[in-house]
Amino acid sequence: MGKNIFKQIKNLYCFRAFAVFVALFFVSNIISKEIVVEPGANAHERLQEAMILMEEGDILRIKSGYYSFEDGLSLDVDGVSVVGDGMEETILDFKNQKSGAQGLLVTSDKVTLKDFSILDAKGDALKVIGAKGINMINLRTEWTGGPKSTNGAYGFYPVESEDVLIDGCVAIGASDAGIYVGQSKNIIVRNSIAQYNVAGIEIENSYYADVYNNLASHNTGGILIFDLPDLPQQGGHHIRVFENQSIDNDTDNFAPEGNIVGEVPRGTGIIIMANSDVEVFNNLLSGNGTVNLSIVSYSDETDDPNYYPHPRRIQVHNNTYGPGGFDPDINTGDLAKTLFDISNGNMPDIFWDGVGPLSQMIFGQPDDEKLIISEDSEVTFLTISALKYMMGFSNPIRTDKEEFKGVINPLEPINIDGI
Amino acid sequence: MKNIYNFLLVLLLCTKLYAVNDNLIISEAFPEKLSDFSFFKDSSAQIPHDEVIPYELISTLFSDYSYKQRWVYVPKNKKAKYEEDWVFNFPTGSALIKTFYYPVDERNPSAGKQLLETRLLLRKEDGWEAVSYAWNKEQNEAYKKVAGKTINVAWTDFVGEEKEVRYRVPNVNQCKECHAADDKISPIGPKARNINKDLEFEDGNFNQLVYWMNREIIDEYPLELNSPVDWMDESKDINDRVRSYLDVNCGHCHSPTGNANSTGLYLHLNETRDIHLGKYKKPVATGRGSGGLKYSIVPGKPEESILLHRMESMDPGVMMPESGRALTHEEAVVMVREWILLMQN
Numbered sequence: 001m002g003k004n005i006f007k008q009i010k011n012l013y014c015f016r017a018f019a020v021f022v023a024l025f026f027v028s029n030i031i032s033k034e035i036v037v038e039p040g041a042n043a044h045e046r047l048q049e050a051m052i053l054m055e056e057g058d059i060l061r062i063k064s065g066y067y068s069f070e071d072g073l074s075l076d077v078d079g080v081s082v083v084g085d086g087m088e089e090t091i092l093d094f095k096n097q098k099s100g101a102q103g104l105l106v107t108s109d110k111v112t113l114k115d116f117s118i119l120d121a122k123g124d125a126l127k128v129i130g131a132k133g134i135n136m137i138n139l140r141t142e143w144t145g146g147p148k149s150t151n152g153a154y155g156f157y158p159v160e161s162e163d164v165l166i167d168g169c170v171a172i173g174a175s176d177a178g179i180y181v182g183q184s185k186n187i188i189v190r191n192s193i194a195q196y197n198v199a200g201i202e203i204e205n206s207y208y209a210d211v212y213n214n215l216a217s218h219n220t221g222g223i224l225i226f227d228l229p230d231l232p233q234q235g236g237h238h239i240r241v242f243e244n245q246s247i248d249n250d251t252d253n254f255a256p257e258g259n260i261v262g263e264v265p266r267g268t269g270i271i272i273m274a275n276s277d278v279e280v281f282n283n284l285l286s287g288n289g290t291v292n293l294s295i296v297s298y299s300d301e302t303d304d305p306n307y308y309p310h311p312r313r314i315q316v317h318n319n320t321y322g323p324g325g326f327d328p329d330i331n332t333g334d335l336a337k338t339l340f341d342i343s344n345g346n347m348p349d350i351f352w353d354g355v356g357p358l359s360q361m362i363f364g365q366p367d368d369e370k371l372i373i374s375e376d377s378e379v380t381f382l383t384i385s386a387l388k389y390m391m392g393f394s395n396p397i398r399t400d401k402e403e404f405k406g407v408i409n410p411l412e413p414i415n416i417d418g419i
Numbered sequence: 420m421k422n423i424y425n426f427l428l429v430l431l432l433c434t435k436l437y438a439v440n441d442n443l444i445i446s447e448a449f450p451e452k453l454s455d456f457s458f459f460k461d462s463s464a465q466i467p468h469d470e471v472i473p474y475e476l477i478s479t480l481f482s483d484y485s486y487k488q489r490w491v492y493v494p495k496n497k498k499a500k501y502e503e504d505w506v507f508n509f510p511t512g513s514a515l516i517k518t519f520y521y522p523v524d525e526r527n528p529s530a531g532k533q534l535l536e537t538r539l540l541l542r543k544e545d546g547w548e549a550v551s552y553a554w555n556k557e558q559n560e561a562y563k564k565v566a567g568k569t570i571n572v573a574w575t576d577f578v579g580e581e582k583e584v585r586y587r588v589p590n591v592n593q594c595k596e597c598h599a600a601d602d603k604i605s606p607i608g609p610k611a612r613n614i615n616k617d618l619e620f621e622d623g624n625f626n627q628l629v630y631w632m633n634r635e636i637i638d639e640y641p642l643e644l645n646s647p648v649d650w651m652d653e654s655k656d657i658n659d660r661v662r663s664y665l666d667v668n669c670g671h672c673h674s675p676t677g678n679a680n681s682t683g684l685y686l687h688l689n690e691t692r693d694i695h696l697g698k699y700k701k702p703v704a705t706g707r708g709s710g711g712l713k714y715s716i717v718p719g720k721p722e723e724s725i726l727l728h729r730m731e732s733m734d735p736g737v738m739m740p741e742s743g744r745a746l747t748h749e750e751a752v753v754m755v756r757e758w759i760l761l762m763q764n
Contacts, residue, residue, distance in 0.1 A: 045566045045567075046566075048566040048567065048590055049565055049566035051592075052565050052566060052590060052591050052592060053565065070569075071567070071569070071587070072735075074590070074592035074593065074596075075592070076591075076592045076595060097735055097736075098585060098735060098745070099585075099587050099735050099742065099745065100735055100741070100742065101735060101736065101741035101742070105592070105596075107592070107595070107596075121736070122734065122735040122736035123706070123708070123735060123736035123737075123741075124706070129678065129681070130602060149707060149711075150707060151707070152706060152707070152736055153704065153705065153706020153707060153708070154704065154706065157704070159681045159704065160680075160681050174706075175706055175707050176704070176706045180704065182681065182703075182704055183681050204704075228701075228703060230683045230694055230695070230700065231681065231682075231683045231703060232675070232680055232681060232683065233681075255706075256706065256707045256709050256710065256711045257709070257711040257712070257713065258701065258702050258705070258709035258710075258711060258712050258713045258714070258725065259702055259705060259706065259709055260701070260703075300701070303694065304694075
């Protein structure tokens with residue numbers, strides 16, 4: 001009995017220490033217990049067992065230190081937190097991984113992961129499937145040998161999830177995307193750093209996302225907003241990309257062939273492909289050798305009748321553009337080469353491929369689907385008159401942004417309960 | 420007085436020895452020892468009680484060349500209901516039991532077996548739960564392993580070659596990775612169509628569905644079943660063999676309700692759309708899993724097909740299935756290669 005009381009008091013202390021933390025993310029009355037895992041023998045088994053046996057409201061603390069694992073980890077308990085002592089202190093190293101397609105797999109709801117690093121996973125570093133409520137805070141995923149096609153595909157990889165927060169994270173060296181949110185809804189990616197990945201930050205086939213105050217640099221492409229066919233969730237829309245720096249994306253594309261990002265040329269700041277309702281504003285786009293901002297259609301063949309391959313209602317305003325287009329990567333994909341050829345080497349700050357349904361290529365975009373650009377007068381722009389281009393006219397481009405002036409209709413900010 | 424004690428002791432032993440522990444199957448916690456369930460008369464020899472019925476599937480999941488022995492238990496006076504295109508709906512208190520082992524020498528059955536683990540799917544009040552028990556060195560007891568376990572195993576194969584594998588007993592979460600449908604744990608194997616074959620029972624040779632009827636653990640099944648073929652049966656059409664193989668090895672995740680539904684690659688038996696079956700389907704979030712190839716399947720070109728590449732690979736970041744395999748299934752690779760080679764554009 002006495003022992004129990006002591007235990008309860010101890011639990012209360014744990015609760016108090018983390019009360020602020022818990023209250024911040026999940027308003028809940030559950031009294032949590034803290035489970036501590038330290039480095040040492042059988043660390044994988046101890047950590048994995050704790051991740052299985054912990055209960056809603058619990059906090060699993062992974063003490064600072066270096067953990068080398070041969071197998072992946074997984075978490076499937078709702079409403080728990082896994083917290084390290086800091087992304088430089090708690091290091092989960094998967095260099096010697098022998099099984100598991102990712103470093104850490106999360107499949108439960110209302111989970112907070114905070115303050116640790118996942119290094120050199122054989123596949124993806126951190127994958128989250130079908131979660132409702134996932135907070136990834138101050139985490140680092142890295143492949144430490146620099147950009148290599150043998151690196152894992154994704155650093156942060158929430159998919160089919162809802163209420164996704166990625167905040168203060170660092171993603172380095174992914175052979176696809178450092179931060180990738182796929183087929184998800186209600187997303188915030190902020191205050192994070194993505195470097196030396198093929199794609200820095202990629203939002204794919206997703207609805208309702210805010211991507212802001214991030215630094216994407218030294219990737220192949222900085223920030224990608226993509227939509228692809230033949231998937232359970234498509235029709236990506238309502239994405240705000242603002243107050244980011246997408247600068248000096250100068251790493252050669254090192255994605256294994258076959259992946260869509262393998263077609264991204266080195267030196268692209270932001271690419272918007274086949275999404276609707278995207279607002280790009282207050283970003284700094286600079287030092288991107290191919291093009292700072294491009295807006296394009298999905299250009300491969302598809303028979304998917306439910307897929308719309310063209311961008312609609314894209315709004316671009318108040319961005320700052322530094323040097324761009326000075327070193328176009330004409331050997332990767334079609335984008336850089338097409339743009340280089342058609343512009344005679346006068347690469348613009350903003351490029352729209354001008355491709356749409358046939359009627360729109362003849363009569364122009366309908367008013368309620370129009371691309372709107374509201375930028376300083378010195379910002380350069382280029383679009384292709386696709387029909388003229390296809391028919392071999394000598395001057396198939398337009399470079400006057402005036403045509404795309406219009407009223408900006410700001411998109412609603414994304415709200416995640418408790419954030 | 421002493422006699423009464425003896426009598427009670429015998430009675431106790433009898434109940435213990437000759438009945439499955441129904442309460443443990445439905446209780447919230449899993450016992451530490453497999454023997455607590457009392458599924459077996461003789462654990463080491465894996466001889467079950469009478470009400471624990473052995474079964475086999477027509478086509479089975481590859482698990483690093485391990486052998487599997489399966490049993491089904493349905494509590495007395497209860498029955499499992501037939502479900503179209505799905506596993507039987509087993510009543511609360513049912514158990515599916517599967518023991519993984521390697522023969523010491525595949526050429527010589529009398530050399531014995533090495534029991535690795537016994538996996539249980541237990542039908543509780545509110546659904547299925549999965550747990551695995553790993554066998555001890557003495558091979559007389561298996562202990563609960565929540566976090567999984569690594570067992571380094573060696574055996575001699577049919578041609579006398581020494582084989583070894585870093586065998587992984589899955590943790591509870593990994594069970595769910597495959598055994599999940601619409602986010603709930605579910606058995607994969609015992610669909611009516613998968614057990615529609617003969618088996619030698621102690622009391623004779625019967626079709627398993629007929630036998631289950633006779634034993635009164637099911638009360639109906641349709642006479643017309645679209646059953647898979649045994650993928651190893653070379654007399655069967657190669658397309659049917661491959662589709663059966665892919666169904667049981669991949670289809671539990673690669674289906675619209677499975678864990679890999681976000682990929683759009685669907686390999687369960689009922690899928691008919693070429694693109695979703697992988698023909699000229701581009702990878703989505705495959706990363707280096709693609710191996711630099713452009714499509715899941717390029718008809719006529721196995722070497723350009725990601726599907727085969729990932730079946731062949733032993734790299735944890737590339738190989739498929741993601742878990743439960745450390746070796747390449749050579750025979751299946753040969754078959755799938757031929758299937759793609761013969762495939763028309």
